[in-house]
Amino acid sequence: xxxxxxxxxxxxxxxxxxxxxxxxxxxxxxxxxxxxxxxxxxxxxxxxxxxxxxxxxxxxxxxxxxxxxxxxxxxxxxxxxxxxxxxxxxxxxxxxxxxxxxxxxxxxxxxxxxxxxxxxxxxxxxxxxxxxxxxxxxxxxxxxxxxxxxxxxxxxxxxxxxxxxxxxxxxxxxxxxxxxxxxxxxxxxxxxxxxxxxxxxxxxxxxxxxxxxxxxxxxxxxxxxxxxxxxxxxxxxxxxxxxxxxxxxxxxxxxxxxxxxxxxxxxxxxxxxxxxxxxxxxxxxxxxxxxxxxxxxxxxxxxxxxxxxxxxxxxxxxxxxxxxxxxxxxxxxxxxxxxxxxxxxxxxxxxxxxxxxxxxxxxxxxxxxxxxxxxxxxxxxxxxxxxxxxxxxxx
Amino acid sequence: xxxxxxxxxxxxxxxxxxxxxxxxxxxxxxxxxxxxxxxxxxxxxxxxxxxxxxxxxxxxxxxxxxxxxxxxxxxxxxxxxxxxxxxxxxxxxxxxxxxxxxxxxxxxxxxxxxxxxxxxxxxxxxxxxxxxxxxxxxxxxxxxxxxxxxxxxxxxxxxxxxxxxxxxxxxxxxxxxxxxxxxxxxxxxxxxxxxxxxxxxxx
Numbered sequence: 085x086x087x088x089x090x091x092x093x094x095x096x097x098x099x100x101x102x103x104x105x106x107x108x109x110x111x112x113x114x115x116x117x118x119x120x121x122x123x124x125x126x127x128x129x130x131x132x133x134x135x136x137x138x139x140x141x142x143x144x145x146x147x148x149x150x151x152x153x154x155x156x157x158x159x160x161x162x163x164x165x166x167x168x169x170x171x172x173x174x175x176x177x178x179x180x181x182x183x184x185x186x187x188x189x190x191x192x193x194x195x196x197x198x199x200x201x202x203x204x205x206x207x208x209x210x211x212x213x214x215x216x217x218x219x220x221x222x223x224x225x226x227x228x229x230x231x232x233x234x235x236x237x238x239x240x241x242x243x244x245x246x247x248x249x250x251x252x253x254x255x256x257x258x259x260x261x262x263x264x265x266x267x268x269x270x271x272x273x274x275x276x277x278x279x280x281x282x283x284x285x286x287x288x289x290x291x292x293x294x295x296x297x298x299x300x301x302x303x304x305x306x307x308x309x310x311x312x313x314x315x316x317x318x319x320x321x322x323x324x325x326x327x328x329x330x331x332x333x334x335x336x337x338x339x340x341x342x343x344x345x346x347x348x349x350x351x352x353x354x355x356x357x358x359x360x361x362x363x364x365x366x367x368x369x370x371x372x373x374x375x376x377x378x379x380x381x382x383x384x385x386x387x388x389x390x391x392x393x394x395x396x397x398x399x400x401x402x403x404x405x406x407x408x409x410x411x412x413x414x415x416x417x418x419x420x421x422x423x424x425x426x427x428x429x430x431x432x433x434x435x436x437x438x439x440x441x442x443x444x445x446x447x448x449x450x451x452x453x454x455x456x457x458x459x460x461x462x463x464x465x466x467x468x469x470x471x472x473x474x475x476x477x478x479x
Numbered sequence: 480x481x482x483x484x485x486x487x488x489x490x491x492x493x494x495x496x497x498x499x500x501x502x503x504x505x506x507x508x509x510x511x512x513x514x515x516x517x518x519x520x521x522x523x524x525x526x527x528x529x530x531x532x533x534x535x536x537x538x539x540x541x542x543x544x545x546x547x548x549x550x551x552x553x554x555x556x557x558x559x560x561x562x563x564x565x566x567x568x569x570x571x572x573x574x575x576x577x578x579x580x581x582x583x584x585x586x587x588x589x590x591x592x593x594x595x596x597x598x599x600x601x602x603x604x605x606x607x608x609x610x611x612x613x614x615x616x617x618x619x620x621x622x623x624x625x626x627x628x629x630x631x632x633x634x635x636x637x638x639x640x641x642x643x644x645x646x647x648x649x650x651x652x653x654x655x656x657x658x659x660x661x662x663x664x665x666x667x668x669x670x671x672x673x674x675x676x677x678x679x680x681x682x
Contacts, residue, residue: 148610148611149609149610149611149612149613152611152612154620156596156621157620157621192505193505319532319533319557320532320533320583320584320585321584321585322533322534322535322583322584322585322589333557335557340560341560410505411505411506412505412506413505413506413536413553415535422535424535424536424553426536426538426551426553428540436540437538437540437541437621439536439538441535441536441589445588445592446585446588446589448588449584449585449587449588450584453584478611
């Protein structure tokens with residue numbers, strides 16, 4: 085067992101503005117490094133103010149907001165249906181899940197029941213998207229800690245998924261596939277066979293991927309015991325999704341607060357066990373994502389077998405109008421965890437308030453505490469293991 | 480526990496500070512007096528019956544008509560798997576509510592975000608500064624009466640619509656035809672006649 089690498093708690097400083105943060109760090113005589121905003125391993129435009137004394141960090145303060153596109157304000161300005169393409173931009177790596185969260189929130193407001201076939205189409209789309217998102221996450225994480233080879237391998241598989249999703253909805257990144265009340269298009273002819281062919285191929289790739297990187301001795305040495313998060317701490321900081329499960333909390337929205345057709349399919353929820361180090365370390369977060377891809381394949385196979393015939397859109401009014409003050413929230417399991425939309429209906433055709441709570445946003449809040457006492461090189465591994473996506477943080 | 484049971488537990492403990500359960504269409508919620516929110520949250524977290532160990536979401540909504548700002552707390556219990564929603568109503572002129580950062584660490588960033596975008600002050604927060612927008616930004620954009628400044632550090636916040644220069648194709652054809660007709664007329668006319676004014680083509 086590798087020992088946990090974590091620093092003792094240091095007292096927090098009272099701060100009023102970013103300038104004050106800089107001034108206080110300068111005052112201590114430590115070195116101040118700006119890691120970012122343009123840095124290859126911060127997964128987007130994020131800045132880290134790293135207060136360091138040599139190679140060991142005293143703390144890294146995340147500075148976010150560089151990608152703030154005021155998506156919540158836009159949600160108040162456009163119609164319910166018109167907001168759907170914007171939700172793609174909340175999290176462009178898993179646009180399907182971001183679509184689904186918003187669609188489900190508005191459907192709850194309208195009390196619309198989505199046709200069964202549409203729910204299956206949604207699940208096929210989101211699970212494919214989950215695999216492709218995890219492939220990006222795992223590939224870039226390996227690259228961040230120095231293994232360049234797995235990244236093109238992961239992206240090669242993602243290309244197949246992109247092709248499949250392109251056939252489904254015509255887009256490869258920002259899909260805009262889901263609609264309020266269903267999905268835009270039915271599965272094309274012969275889609276199920278293509279999907280099964282891909283799954284046959286991909287399920288053989290997964291053990292290969294594990295041999296190449298997950299159980300690679302150097303990789304394990306690099307990540308085992310690095311920045312472990314205890315279950316209590318993970319819940320306290322509102323970590324969600326794979327990050328939470330890596331800490332040993334068996335919670336998956338798909339399983340525990342079932343939505344869509346997830347009660348009808350069988351799958352396991354992998355949790356971190358500290359196989360090579362401490363439970364909740366960076367390696368566990370990597371491994372949980374690998375396992376989730378396998379489970380997504382299982383779900384996809386069942387979806388293909390069970391999908392019923394029928395409509396893919398519920399009967400919807402041309403213009404969605406609601407009374408002011410109605411409110412609903414939805415929770416879905418995005419590939420970055422429990423994603424929540426809170427929608428308050430307005431008097432006209434627009435929402436009054438849209439709030440998106442994303443997994444990356446809360447995950448960033450924990451970096452300040454976790455970074456204390458880590459090496460600077462480990463900060464890169466930590467950020468990658470939390471799988472933060474900058475547009476999802478800033479929205 | 481169902482929301483009704485949780486509300487009864489809260490009403491028994493805090494009395495008048497906790498309102499009745501509001502039967503919303505989807506998710507019932509409970510109104511809490513702003514001064515009591517931190518204690519109510521701490522109680523909900525520690526009491527073995529409720530064990531709300533996670534603050535899932537913290538939202539603020541601006542209501543100029545009612546002259547108030549609502550702050551909404553979505554709580555979730557990983558131990559019991561139940562959800563509960565609290566609301567506080569604040570005066571719009573000076574919205575201030577005690578922080579729950581001491582109860583859940585997740586509140587740190589969630590409160591900073593609402594402070595930044597709606598200007599709700601969370602008293603007692605250890606590090607209340609803007610998170611999405613720059614430090615010197617003026618105003619809180621998610622307020623309903625927010626007016627965007629014309630520029631920020633001499634960078635214009637508006638731009639001309641790129642669609643303004645575009646013309647429909649048949650309109651372009653019409654203009655081209657008119658131009659060639661003019662040219663033909665100019666050729667037929669005597670040489671000393673003034674040349675027709677040049678029409679500017681849209682870019």
